[in-house]
Amino acid sequence: MFLSRFTNALDAKGRVSVPADFRTAIALGGLENNDEFDGIVVWPSLEGKWLEGGGMALVRSKLDLLKNLEPHDHARIAFERAYFGESFRLGFDASGRVSLPKELAEFAGLDKQVTFVGMGERFEIWDADAYLAKAKQVRKLAKDTRQALYAKIKVGAGQGLDI
């Protein structure tokens, strides 16, 4: 599981260290299926100017869910293009770095300091300054909407989720 927040440097070659914590999370998640691939998958968020990422296990689970829909379903095809088509497979080098494609770096406005935010089963990648600004709003928003969130969970068959 991806927890915590880590800020690392993006170097001149476009490389950035993936937090060691996240690397072990990925290694553990990929144990069930013997994923040939050692690295992360990253895509531009549909919500705003930051990146999202996870291990191959997460991508595979999305693929499996989509198989339940009609192949020509417009929503399905749009999602496949927007998600699979825009996802990048980023392999680790010997010291646990990935090199971010220019395209992704530009999308999220990444240049110097990059923040990895653990989100449970996935993570987000932000420009460090941008996340600092966002974090303030997030704290207040989470506090204000917590009650509504809990209500939703109780309605849908939640079994002892503790938020």
Add this chain to the structure above:
Amino acid sequence: MFLSRFTNALDAKGRVSVPADFRTAIALGGLENNDEFDGIVVWPSLEGKWLEGGGMALVRSKLDLLKNLEPHDHARIAFERAYFGESFRLGFDASGRVSLPKELAEFAGLDKQVTFVGMGERFEIWDADAYLAKAKQVRKLAKDTRQALYAKIKVGAGQGLDI
């Protein structure tokens, strides 16, 4: 699995490099069955003016699904003609290129720059400019229909049939 988007050049001889990422995806997918054939299968999309493609494993799975239908089923026969009949087997050359039949290139309006779009278990081939225009709509469409998509997935307990 086919991920990402790659844009390569179509040369004067009608050749285009298949992204290395896709080539390894095909090599991995074909490991179970020892596919004699080293290349991709490409066919015109039924949805619009672009091509779709995948490895032999994908074609084989479609064939297997169709075997569940009556041999004289009209829908089956129509599908077999439109899909198997229009599919081209394109072999790799030593540096991982295929040569696109004129017929396919004309169908999809391919001339200079060609974009391969990963769609999970298959991929699409677009004229680069055409896809650029499409991608903008796609992002919005995916965002707008995402909630409906999740709802559909929750309702349908389908078992991943994909034709």
Add this chain to the structure above:
DNA sequence: ATCTATACTATGGGATTATATGGGATGCAA
């Protein structure tokens, strides 16, 4: 508690390899 040895992490830069792509040569069929 303090010091020391060890392991790991993040990061920089050079060396090496892979990839995409152009052009020529070869083989085959109409």
Add this chain to the structure above:
DNA sequence: TTGCATCCCATATAATCCCATAGTATAGAT
């Protein structure tokens, strides 16, 4: 021959590997 497809070789660029280092945390011994 003429066209067409395949194979072979050459190369610039981009991606990847490899080694070095500095800082940080961990463990053990005194």
